[in-house]
Amino acid sequence: xxxxxxxxxxxxxxxxxxxxxxxxxxxxxxxxxxxxxxxxxxxxxxxxxxxxxxxxxxxxxxxxxxxxxxxxxxxxxxxxxxxxxxxxxxxxxxxxxxxxxxxxxxxxxxxxxxxxxxxxxxxxxxxxxxxxxxxxxxxxxxxxxxxxxxxxxxxxxxxxxxxxxxxxxxxxxxxxxxxxxxxxxxxxxxxxxxxxxxxxxxxxxxxxxxxxxxxxxxxxxxxxxxxxxxxxxxxxxxxxxxxxxxxxxxxxxxxxxxxxxxxxxxxxxxxxxxxxxxxxxxxxxxxxxxxxxxxxxxxxxxxxxxxxxxxxxxxxxxxxxxxxxxxxxxxxxxxxxxxxxxxxxxxxxxxxxxxxxxxxxxxxxxxxxxxxxxxxxxxxxxxxxxxxxxxxxxxxxxxxxxxxxxxxxxxxxxxxxxxxxxxxxxxxxxxxxxxxxxxxxxxxxxxxxxxxxxxxxxxxxxxxxxxxxxxxxxxxxxxxxxxxxxxxxxxxxxxxxxxxxxxxxxxxxxxxxxxxxxxxxxxxxxxxxxxxxxx
Numbered sequence: 001x002x003x004x005x006x007x008x009x010x011x012x013x014x015x016x017x018x019x020x021x022x023x024x025x026x027x028x029x030x031x032x033x034x035x036x037x038x039x040x041x042x043x044x045x046x047x048x049x050x051x052x053x054x055x056x057x058x059x060x061x062x063x064x065x066x067x068x069x070x071x072x073x074x075x076x077x078x079x080x081x082x083x084x085x086x087x088x089x090x091x092x093x094x095x096x097x098x099x100x101x102x103x104x105x106x107x108x109x110x111x112x113x114x115x116x117x118x119x120x121x122x123x124x125x126x127x128x129x130x131x132x133x134x135x136x137x138x139x140x141x142x143x144x145x146x147x148x149x150x151x152x153x154x155x156x157x158x159x160x161x162x163x164x165x166x167x168x169x170x171x172x173x174x175x176x177x178x179x180x181x182x183x184x185x186x187x188x189x190x191x192x193x194x195x196x197x198x199x200x201x202x203x204x205x206x207x208x209x210x211x212x213x214x215x216x217x218x219x220x221x222x223x224x225x226x227x228x229x230x231x232x233x234x235x236x237x238x239x240x241x242x243x244x245x246x247x248x249x250x251x252x253x254x255x256x257x258x259x260x261x262x263x264x265x266x267x268x269x270x271x272x273x274x275x276x277x278x279x280x281x282x283x284x285x286x287x288x289x290x291x292x293x294x295x296x297x298x299x300x301x302x303x304x305x306x307x308x309x310x311x312x313x314x315x316x317x318x319x320x321x322x323x324x325x326x327x328x329x330x331x332x333x334x335x336x337x338x339x340x341x342x343x344x345x346x347x348x349x350x351x352x353x354x355x356x357x358x359x360x361x362x363x364x365x366x367x368x369x370x371x372x373x374x375x376x377x378x379x380x381x382x383x384x385x386x387x388x389x390x391x392x393x394x395x396x397x398x399x400x401x402x403x404x405x406x407x408x409x410x411x412x413x414x415x416x417x418x419x420x421x422x423x424x425x426x427x428x429x430x431x432x433x434x435x436x437x438x439x440x441x442x443x444x445x446x447x448x449x450x451x452x453x454x455x456x457x458x459x460x461x462x463x464x465x466x467x468x469x470x471x472x473x474x475x476x477x478x479x480x481x482x483x484x485x486x487x488x489x490x491x492x493x494x495x496x497x498x499x500x501x502x503x504x505x506x507x508x509x510x511x512x513x514x515x516x517x518x519x520x521x522x523x524x525x526x527x528x529x530x531x532x533x534x535x
Contacts, residue, residue, distance in 0.1 A: 034241060034242070035239055035240050035241045035242070035532065035533055036240070036241060036242040036243075036244065036533075037240050037242070037243045037244070037264055037515070037528060037531060037533065038243075038244045038246070038263045038264050038265075039243065039244070039245050039246065039263070039264060039265050039266060039267075039526075039528065040245075040246040040248050040254050040257070040263065040265070040266030040267060040268065041057050041060060041061065041224075041245040041246060041247060041266075041267065042056075042057030042060075042247065042248075042249065042267055042268070042417075043057060043247060043248075043249050043387070043416070043417040043418075044220060044221045044247045044416075044417070044418065045057060045058035045061065045247075046058065046417065046418040046421050046422075047201065048061060048062060048065075048201045048202070048207065049188070049200070049201040050062050050066055050119070050183040050184060050186040050188060051119060051122055051123040051128060051130050051132075051184060051188065052128070052129070052130055052131075052132075052201075053132075053183060054131050054132060054421075054456060055417070055421070056437060056524050056525075057267070059183050059524075059525065060245075060525060060526050061224060061226075061245060062183045062186070063183065063211070063525060063527070063529075064211055064212060064213045064226055064243065064528075064529050065106075065207065065209035065211045065213055065214065065215060065226065066183065066186040066187070066188075066209045066210055066211045067081045067082055067181075067186065067210055067211040067212070067232075068081050068082065068180045068181045068182065068183075068185045068186050068187075069081055069082050069083040069086070069097050069116065069165070069180040069181075069185070070083065070177060070178075070180045070181040071181050072181055072519070072521065072525070072527055073519070073530070074517050074518065074519045074527065074530040075519065076519055076521060078177055078178050078181060081180075081181060082099055082100060082103050082111055082116075082187070082210065082233075083097040083098055083099055083100070083165070083180075084098055084099070084100045085097075085098050086098065086177075091172070092169075092172030092173075092477075093140075093168055093169050093171070093172060094166065094167070094168050094169075095166070095167040095168075095169070095176065095177075096164065096165070096166050096167075097113070097116075097164070097165040097166075097167070097180075098163060098164060099111060099112065099113050099116075099162070099163040099164070099165065100163075100233050101163060102233045103210065103233050104210065104231040104232070104233065105189065105208050105209070105210050105231065106208050106209050106210065106214040106229045106231055106232075107208050107231075108231050109189075110162070111187060111210045112159065112162040112163070113159035113160070113161065113162060113163060113164055113165035114159040114162065114190075115187035115188065115189060115190070116157070116159070116165050116185075116187045117157050117158060117159045117165065118187075118188070118190045119185075119186065119187045119188045120136055120139065120155075120157050120185065121145070121152050121155055121157065122188065122193070123135075123136055123184055124136050124139075124142050124145050124146050124152075124155060125145075125146075125152070126146055126147075126148065130184070130455060131425065131455035131456050132184040132455060132456070133146050133455055134146075134448065134451065134453060134454045134455060134456075135179070135182065135184045135185075135439070136184065136185075137170070137453075138169050138170060138171075138173045138176060138179070138474070139155060139156045139157055139167060139168070139169060139170070140154075140155070140156030140168040140169060140170050141154040141155050141156055141170075142155055142156070142170070143170075143453065146453075147453070156168030156169065156170075170474070170475070171474060171475040171476075171477075172477050173474070174442075175440045175441075175442055178440045178441075179439070179440060182439050182440070187210060189208055192206055192208050202218075203218070204216055204217055204218055209229070210232070211229065211232060211529075212228065212229055212232050212234070212235070212238045212529045213226035213227060213228060213229050213232075213238075213243060213529065214226065214227055214228075214229040220247075221247055222246070222247060223244055223245060223246045223247055224244075224245045224247065225242065225243075225244050225245075226242065226243040226244075226245065227241065227242050228240065228241050228242070237530075238529060238530075239517075239530075239531070239532035240528075240529070240531060240532065240533075243528065243529075246263070246266070248266075248268075249268060249387075249388055249389055249417070250268075251268045251269050251270045251389070251390050251391075252270055254266040254267075254268050254269055255269045255270060255273060255510075258510050264511065264512050264514075264515055264533070265509070265510060265511040265512065265515065266510070267509075268389070269283075269508070269510065270390060271324070271325050271326055271327070271390065271391050271394060272326075274325075274326040274327055274508065275326055277510070282510060283508055283509065283510055284508070284509055284511075285327055285328045285506050285507070285508050286506065286507045286509075286520070286522070287338065287339050287504075287506060287507070287522060288337075288437060288504075288505040288506055288507040288522055288523075288524060289337055289339045289340060289437060289438045289441065289505075289522050289523055289524075290337060290435060290436060290437035290438065290504065290505035290524060291332055291335055291336075291337050291435065291436055291446070291501055291503075291504055291505065292329075292332070292395075292433075292434075292435045292501075292502050292503050292504070292505060293332065293335070293434055293435065293436070293499050293500055293501045293502055294384070294399075294431050294432065294433060294434065294499065294500040294502065295424065295429070295431065295432045295433075295434050295458055295459050295499060295500075296309050296312070296430075296431055296459065296497070296498070296499065296500060297427060297429055297430055297431070297432075297459065297460055298459050298460045298461040298498060299427075299460035300430055300460070301380075302371070302373070302379060302380065303430070305371045306496060306497055307367040307368070307370055307371040308367075308368065308371050308373070308379075309496075309497035309498070309500075310364075310367050310497045311363075311364040311365070311367040311368040311371070311406065312364075312403060312406075312431075312500060313355060313497055313500045314355075314356065314359065314360045314361075314363055314364040314367070315359050315360075315361060315364040315402050315403055315405065315406055316359060316399055316402055316500065316502065317358050317359040317398075317402060318331030318332060318333075318355070318356075318357050318358070318502060318503060319331050319357045319358050320358075320398065321395055321398055321399075321502060321503060322503050324394055324395075324398060325391060325394070325395070325503070327506050327508045328506050329503040329504060329505060329506050330503060330504045331355075331357040331502075331503055331504075332355065332501035332502055332503050332504050333348075333353035333354060333355045333356075333357065333501075334348060334351055334352070334353065334354050334355070334490060334494055334501065335446055335447075335490060335493060335494065335499065335501050336348055336351065336443045336446045336447065336490060337438075337446075337504040337505070338504060339441075339522060340438070340441055340442060340443055341441070342443070342483050342487075343479065343480050343483045343484075347443050347483070347486075347487075350483070350487060351486075351487045351490050351491070354490075354491070354494035354495065355494070355501065359402060361405060361406070364406060365406060368406055368407075373407075375406070375407040376406050376407020376408045376409075377407065379407070379408050379409075381408075381409040381410070381411055382403065382408060382409070382410050382411070382430055382431055383410075383411045383412075383413055383429070383430045383431065384396050384399065384400065384410060384411070384412050384413070384430075384431045384432070384433070385413045385414075385415060385420060385423060385429050385430075385431070385432045385433065386412070386413075386414055386415075386420065386432070386433035387414065387415060387416065387417040387419075387420040387433065388414045388415065388416060388417075392414070392433055393412075393414065395433075395502065396412050396414075396433070397412065399502075400412060420432065420433070424458040425458060427458055427460055431500075432458070434458075434499075435505070436449060437505065437523055437524035438523050438524075439523065440523070441522075441523070443483070443486045443490070444470075444473065444474065444486065447470060447473075447486055447489050447490060447493070448470050448474075450466065450493055450498060450499070451466070451467050451470050452464075452467050453467075459498050459499060461496070461498035461499075463492055463493075463496065463498075465492060466489050466492045466493060469485045469486070469488050469489040469492070470485075470486075470489055472485045473485035473486050473489070507520060507522070507524075514533055514534055514535045515528075515531050515532075515533060516531060516532055516533075516534050517530050517531050517532055518530060518531040
């Protein structure tokens with residue numbers, strides 16, 4: 001999904017001892033004979049509610065327990081999911097989806113079109129507090145309902161009967177079908193949510209899904225256990241009988257586990273080990289459509305002054321940072337990463353470079369002096385907050401030293417992932433680490449993040465012209481004009497220095513060769529539900 005990234009980069013590795021996992025594994029071979037896949041997924045998730053989650057690690061659990069109208073197959077294609085087919089009107093505004101008659105929830109009850117209507121309107125309801133509500137603004141009157149200017153009955157999603165869902169859009173959206181396999185578009189059960197409230201997605205007994213797996217155990221801060229959902233409509237195609245997802249951000253332990261052969265894969269390894277693992281041919285590195293960046297609280301002095309924000313950004317040596325991380329990342333010269341098509345070539349190339357790849361200290365010092373802080377004099381201490389991870393620490397320490405060259409004192413504060421999310425959402429920070437991976441392959445998946453109405457815009461920055469350009473782009477059917485609107489929007493975002501892009505992500509992963517038929521998306525999702533273990 002448009003996703004918050006927990007780790008500095010993403011890696012696929014696994015576990016040292018059964019005690020570390022919280023499960024007593026004898027060895028990976030025993031697990032493989034039973035088609036049990038063990039994976040270190042990341043930190044303890046803040047939310048596993050499809051309507052509330054914004055984090056990638058949690059999304060990788062959600063996509064195994066739930067399924068949308070469409071799904072992504074093992075080749076990365078969008079294919080029918082809960083909907084066996086659909087039709088689209090000639091004007092591209094009305095979609096009619098036909099739900100499979102054998103679509104069932106994990107407790108055996110039928111999945112209906114009403115479940116989708118409820119879930120989408122629930123995410124749009126401002127009382128729900130979904131940071132991803134804006135992802136549903138493509139639906140007619142979705143934004144108006146969210147803003148209290150329309151009723152739920154006005155929203156363009158309606159179950160015509162139990163198996164037919166009709167969706168009307170505000171404007172033709174070429175990637176709408178792809179959006180329907182995004183977690184915010186997943187169905188949830190009204191009876192479950194209303195009975196158990198916010199706790200429904202925290203207990204395996206009430207975490208009822210409609211996907212290939214069902215949750216059977218959640219040992220908080222240790223692991224989540226998923227078992228094959230035999231009520232899933234396509235259960236016959238799922239080979240794995242169990243997935244055990246370890247909740248860990250201990251990179252050293254993750255690597256030790258994989259090396260010991262006691263797990264099948266994991267995310268997060270020590271950056272200093274990457275060169276050795278590359279030499280030994282044990283890791284793979286692939287582009288990821290994502291950006292690592294720092295948020296700046298634009299309403300908190302001294303960041304209310306654009307010159308200060310610009311000075312901080314220009315003082316960063318992005319080439320030095322990617323060399324420090326050693327995973328073939330690229331310095332971020334804009335916000336939209338490489339790998340997204342523009343008018344005739346890559347959007348990043350067409351939009352241009354807004355930031356230098358090395359520091360421009362002379363200009364940074366000049367700007368800081370103009371803002372009233374010559375050589376940093378009078379500048380308050382800046383606190384950078386980040387979630388606990390060795391890679392984040394290295395980046396923060398490097399930037400701390402770079403900003404010290406401006407005469408600025410910098411305090412570093414690390415915290416649990418959930419705490420960081422809460423502080424960013426409450427805008428209780430000065431500078432905060434962030435990361436974003438696209439939900440679909442289009443510049444819009446990055447740029448609408450910073451609209452004034454986006455629940456994921458935690459910068460306290462807004463710009464009416466920016467909002468207008470994004471709205472124009474969303475309604476424009478001419479590809480060239482649409483891209484031009486987004487190029488103009490990114491220019492506003494970057495020239496106002498509302499954020500500090502640092503580098504473009506890569507996907508670094510370790511995975512045992514006996515794991516077959518999986519798909520790792522450049523959008524960040526790990527589709528291991530199709531995998532099988534072959535020895």
